Amino acid sequence: MSEIEQNPALSGQSNDPSFENVWQELKWRGLVHVSTDEAELEKVLSEQSITYYCGFDPTAPSLHLGNLVQLLNMRRLQLAGHKPLGLVGGSTGLIGDPRQTAERILNTKETVAEWVGKLQAQVSRFLSFEGENAARMVNNLDWTANLSAIDFLREVGKYFRVGTMIKKETVAARLNSDEGISYTEFSYQVLQGYDYLQLHKLYGCTLQTGGSDQWGNLTSGTDLIRKVEGKSAYAYGTPLITNSDGTKFGKSEGNAIWLDAEMCSPYTFYQFWLNTADADVAARLKIFTFLSREEIEKLEQETADRPFARKGQKELAYLVTSLVHGVDATEKVIAASAALFGQGELSDLDEATLRAATEELHSTKVDGLDLDIVSVLVASGLSKSKSEARRTVGEGGAYINNVKYSDLDAVVSRDDLLHGRYLLVRRGKKNLAVVEVA
Template identity: 45%
Template sequence: MSEQDLISELKWRGLIHQSTDEAGLDKLLQSGPQTVYIGFDPTATSLHVGSLMQLMMLRRFQNAGHRPIALVGGATGMIGDPSGKSEERNLLTADQLDANVAGIENQMRKYLSFEGDQAALLLNNFDWMKEYSYLEFLRDIGKNFPVGAMMGKESVRARLGSEAGLSYTEFSYMLLQAYDFVYLCKNHDCRIQAGGSDQWGNVTAGIDLARRMLSKQVFGLTAPLLTTSDGRKMGKTEKGTVWLDPEKTSPYEFFQYWVNVDDSDVMRCIAYLTEIDQDEYNRLAEATKSDPAARTAQKRLAEWLVNFVHGEDGIRSAQAASKVLFGGEIEALDDHQLGQIFADVPNKQLNRDMLSGEGLWIVEALQLAGLATSSSDARRGIKEGGVYLNNRRTTDMNLKLTESDLASESVMILRRGKKKYALLKFA
């Protein structure tokens, strides 16, 4: 991909929300390989869906021949960015920050190439900020910041007008992030900063500081935030944030999130988060319009992202887990995976001793699971062929369940009819 192709691609994908001097940025990109950076706040040990959009932006620049810098905010994370927040974040301890930085650094290495002529750089702003004393920072950096300009930033105005207000600590965040741009420009010839649209105030502050301190023109570019059509941030479920770490959000849960994206949002997600080309994008858009019930675009989005984030093993695991809900074979799934698949299914905790000796009578098991109101109701269900043990039909009314009938370490799955599931958990 050439530099000109990059701008064209960002435009058709809708990824340019704001930019400073777009003509100048075009000219810079066409003059040869450039360095671009995006900052990531280490607020958790894993990146999330919103972070993925920024990682993909860096990846697109790298694929076009530019050098990306993924900047982890070990220093700025001690304060917390007030942009887009209605109240002050809880400050993290040094140990929490160290764990978070280590976690997201490892994740970033999966999505960017750290080899070759335009090898990505993974930097931590604590490495240069730790050298500054408070007085030195005020003298060298603070004197270049007009307070009036800072007060004019939307992120500051919004918080000043809120009930929570804005602490001096958070007010200082803009100075730290702006200096990151200056440091990277001076030491790595980084001339471009990108980020989400909520970072516009911080980006332009960095551009102004670079002009004042280095007498250099640098450029800013922001992308829209990843939101639903009604303006809500994506990447949130009833259970919480959708993470990139499989220990926090399993490949199955990750797959289900994307396969259930609304028709009004799916094409924007494909444009923002994947490397699916424009021709395929147009075909998927047409398929969504002509036959929305088939969810062709959602399935393609889910498969692409799970494969990208979790690899081939992740997509196989997610697909196998999805089939289980529709009566598929239950193979090589553990307690944790089954718990995720059947998270909303009624379950009953039982003593494992019930599976020893002669075992637990299937008729009694159906009643304990709430799938039969009486022994005669249970027998009727078995006789009619509507009872399933671990998704396999059972017709033996005298069946005794033992440990050999467990679907995983301690879980047994009963089903009556097509969709009425229950879990028995033996401990």
């Protein structure tokens, strides 16, 4: 059974009857910011099955939420009957596309090769590799590794005009900055254009998708195909997503939300979506889930009518976490959230989930065992003194691993430790801390 079949959150709907075609659905979901000939592209997508691609560069060992937009965009097109090519850039990853701010640090060839494998595995989870419109993974190192600099300049470089290249938004921004731009990064758009040309020749690819900040790179490919092959090719760019308050989307506490569970735990990932502002829920459901228009509009209304219930946020968090980490991991996360506040069994949580669920709590390490309940409360920081801890116990507000302690002389032993190391200490209903016993 393929990963697509194992994960019902990725099944999607191939023909939501409320839309005439996939292009209209993409626009309704807010996934089209800019495109080449829109009328022609809509016609092509409606009348035939085409091959399309999206590229991902291994500039980190994991993809992030910005990349997830593209992965789900690819899946939508595949559900509509089109054939995806998932490109992980083994050669462009050695260069790095220009950023608005500063030059990228070049990684070693060995590092890039390792990251290619990791990203290919991530991309593959979102596409189906079976059926008439089966996906295919490609690596641009395959057609650039043996290409000499002279051949590249003669066969590709001659089609690019410097005047046009320096007008590209990111390049222009860097040229006008103190940092400037190296020839290495300046040439990136030529490499990406060459990718599109090669995919057009090898697989008949006629559409490239990506973020709107990549528009200059996307159109370098459509222009190159027109000049070399005399044929039409298409591209469209998704908008850069921002929160309703104007802040950047896709970061939590200033850190990127990665798709790799080792770099961003499923618990942290779930909490990120659960904390979505009411004003952003509908837009996030459109982009990051496969719910129908009717289902999304219903959740939007419920969020407006009963915001305290957070129905939209809960559905969003469940669905997106299931998309990325699977249903089982998502169920564990939900169980962990409940267990922290006494609504489930902490002992049922595996250590990784427990640590992720408690990583933002105050944590203290202590030596030795056989600590009395009063000492544990003080060590945890939930009570400032032993007298305050005694009052907490006497008032029935002291809990260790969700078990109430009412006896001032009660002792916590090794048998009480979660995974042989941890105590979850709670004072009252909401004050939590972790004590780790060495």
